[in-house]
Amino acid sequence: MKRVLIALGLSTLLLATISPPAPAVETPWLAFSFRSDAEGYGPAHINQPIVAAAERPTQADVTDLDEQTTLVLKGCSLTVVHRDEEAWSSDPSWDVRELLVADLNNDDEQEVALLLWKPFRSDPPVFYDAFGFPSPWEDGSLRNHLFVYTWRDGEWLPLWCSSPIADPISDLTLGDVDGDGANELVALERSYGDGLDAPARQVSVWRWNGWGFTLQWRSPAGAYANLTLQDVTGDGVLDILVQDRG
Ligand SMILES: [Ca+2]
Ligand SMILES: [Ca+2]
Ligand SMILES: [Ca+2]
Numbered sequence: 001m002k003r004v005l006i007a008l009g010l011s012t013l014l015l016a017t018i019s020p021p022a023p024a025v026e027t028p029w030l031a032f033s034f035r036s037d038a039e040g041y042g043p044a045h046i047n048q049p050i051v052a053a054a055e056r057p058t059q060a061d062v063t064d065l066d067e068q069t070t071l072v073l074k075g076c077s078l079t080v081v082h083r084d085e086e087a088w089s090s091d092p093s094w095d096v097r098e099l100l101v102a103d104l105n106n107d108d109e110q111e112v113a114l115l116l117w118k119p120f121r122s123d124p125p126v127f128y129d130a131f132g133f134p135s136p137w138e139d140g141s142l143r144n145h146l147f148v149y150t151w152r153d154g155e156w157l158p159l160w161c162s163s164p165i166a167d168p169i170s171d172l173t174l175g176d177v178d179g180d181g182a183n184e185l186v187a188l189e190r191s192y193g194d195g196l197d198a199p200a201r202q203v204s205v206w207r208w209n210g211w212g213f214t215l216q217w218r219s220p221a222g223a224y225a226n227l228t229l230q231d232v233t234g235d236g237v238l239d240i241l242v243q244d245r246g
Pocket of ligand 2: 176
């Protein structure tokens with residue numbers, strides 16, 4: 001009898017001191033939906049649950065480009081393997097963070113976008129000296145770039161390589177977010193100096209113009225994360241969804 005009382009006493013004590021875990025409060029989602037009657041994309045808080053996008057290929061992932069070609073992102077470097085042989089590999093000084101295989105220039109063929117960091121080189125330095133203005137970046141400092149490559153007829157070719165990006169991109173995706181039938185590039189942007197876990201400061205929408213990407217729209221400043229595209233308004237046009245950590 002004494003043992004039973006002791007056991008009951010203990011369980012009562014445990015119940016009294018361990019409260020059930022509070023239900024997880026999900027960070028609210030925000031939808032930026034294209035407005036044909038206004039400039040840009042209107043924000044709206046949404047209540048329905050959103051499934052975050054699958055992680056895009058990073059660190060030690062293999063992506064099939066075609067039946068005979070794979071992209072191997074291992075550590076910070078990308079290798080293109082064709083028929084079991086290395087066809088191309090990224091410069092050792094690059095830190096390739098993310099791949100996006102998609103039709104970036106709306107020609108019905110897929111390209112490969114690389115989001116990477118590489119050391120800045122004021123090349124040629126004489127350019128800055130001759131024109132009497134300082135280089136915008138310190139030599140050797142890591143800068144964010146977006147490079148787009150094509151794989152055509154067994155050749156890996158650069159289609160477009162950005163200069164250092166003013167507002168580094170932390171995440172990007174592609175889809176037709178204004179319903180005109182052509183893809184836009186949608187990015188989350190940070191500032192240099194922000195930590196890796198810091199939320200993005202802006203959402204931006206870019207469109208291929210034949211020789212590069214033109215900014216279509218940039219969101220108000222905020223604290224954004226987990227970019228994904230889904231049609232939550234039911235109008236057949238993808239909405240830009242982000243979690244709002246502000
Ligand atoms: Ca294309
Ligand atoms: Ca579009
Ligand atoms: Ca929609």
